[in-house]
Amino acid sequence: xxxxxxxxxxxxxxxxxxxxxxxxxxxxxxxxxxxxxxxxxxxxxxxxxxxxxxxxxxxxxxxxxxxxxxxxxxxxxxxxxxxxxxxxxxxxxxxxxxxxxxxxxxxxxxxxxxxxxxxxxxxxxxxxxxxxxxxxxxxxxxxxxxxxxxxxxxxxxxxxxxxxxxxxxxxxxxxxxxxxxxxxxxxxxxxxxxxxxxxxxxxxxxxxxxxxxxxxxxxxxxxxxxxxxxxxxxxxxxxxxxxxxxxxxxxxxxxxxxxxxx
Numbered sequence: 001x002x003x004x005x006x007x008x009x010x011x012x013x014x015x016x017x018x019x020x021x022x023x024x025x026x027x028x029x030x031x032x033x034x035x036x037x038x039x040x041x042x043x044x045x046x047x048x049x050x051x052x053x054x055x056x057x058x059x060x061x062x063x064x065x066x067x068x069x070x071x072x073x074x075x076x077x078x079x080x081x082x083x084x085x086x087x088x089x090x091x092x093x094x095x096x097x098x099x100x101x102x103x104x105x106x107x108x109x110x111x112x113x114x115x116x117x118x119x120x121x122x123x124x125x126x127x128x129x130x131x132x133x134x135x136x137x138x139x140x141x142x143x144x145x146x147x148x149x150x151x152x153x154x155x156x157x158x159x160x161x162x163x164x165x166x167x168x169x170x171x172x173x174x175x176x177x178x179x180x181x182x183x184x185x186x187x188x189x190x191x192x193x194x195x196x197x198x199x200x201x202x203x204x205x206x207x208x209x210x211x212x213x214x215x216x217x218x219x220x221x222x223x224x225x226x227x228x229x230x231x232x233x234x235x236x237x238x239x240x241x242x243x244x245x246x247x248x249x250x251x252x253x254x255x256x257x258x259x260x261x262x
Contacts, residue, residue: 047087047164048115048160048161048164049087049115051154051157051159052154056150056154059146060146060150063146064140064141064142066089066138066141067138067140067141068136068137069091069136070136074131074132074133075093075132076117076127077127077130078097078127078130079127080127081127082117082120082121082126082127082144083144084117084141084142084143084144084147085115085116085117085118085121085141085147086116086117086131086139086140086142087113087115087139087142088111088115088116088137089112090138091111091112091133091137091138091139092111092133092134092135092199092209093109093116093131093137094106094109095109095110095116095129095131097128105221106215106218107129108168108171109134109198109199109209109219111199116131118147118164118165121144121148122147122148122151134209135209178190182259184221184230186258186259187220187221188227188230188234189239189256190258190259192207192234192247192255193256193259195207195211201248205248205249206246206248207246207247207248210245210246211245213227213228214227239254239258
């Protein structure tokens with residue numbers, strides 16, 4: 001490189017550095033807003049983090065990582081050792097467990113605002129379920145030591161986490177009872193009503209989540225072929241409308257009657 005070119009290169013670098021310093025001084029609030037992101041996040045009001053103080057949230061913000069997850073991507077797998085907890089900023093996930101026959105069983109679904117992985121972190125055990133994204137989404141990863149510190153020092157947070165675990169246990173008990181006491185037709189009707197309740201509907205009234213027939217079958221504990229047949233029956237009977245993978249509930253009263261066995 002010639003001396004003139006070298007001097008020009010140095011001058012350009014100096015200008016870039018000056019520009020960066022100027023931008024930093026000009027927009028200090030932009031940096032501060034990033035640091036206080038957790039405190040201003042409305043999603044935390046939907047989970048146990050609503051009991052955490054401003055100072056504690058500031059510390060979480062410093063150490064958390066935001067991740068973009070693609071549809072079908074596994075956030076963590078059953079049997080893995082978790083290094084932290086995930087908070088869903090948006091989107092939806094399925095939680096699955098592998099049966100002894102190698103078949104995937106959907107245990108439950110979660111949506112934006114929920115924490116996942118806290119059970120394993122608190123109990124210091126491996127993950128009991130696999131968490132998979134049902135659509136593109138963003139999650140915040142909070143390191144294990146941050147969660148454990150909050151659990152030890154913040155009694156309100158500990159209580160909220162305990163309540164969350166108790167709710168999960170109640171939901172699991174209900175699911176086991178339904179599997180044992182209700183037939184497949186009743187379980188499908190109940191699941192469709194449940195999907196609409198937790199995921200909501202889009203502008204056309206369709207359930208706001210895209211599930212394959214296999215995923216629905218795994219959720220109600222039956223074969224994919226049986227699910228396809230039952231969905232077609234529900235459509236013929238006027239209970240639902242089907243367009244591709246989209247499902248709209250047309251007669252919720254009759255579906256509710258089905259779940260109750262008549």
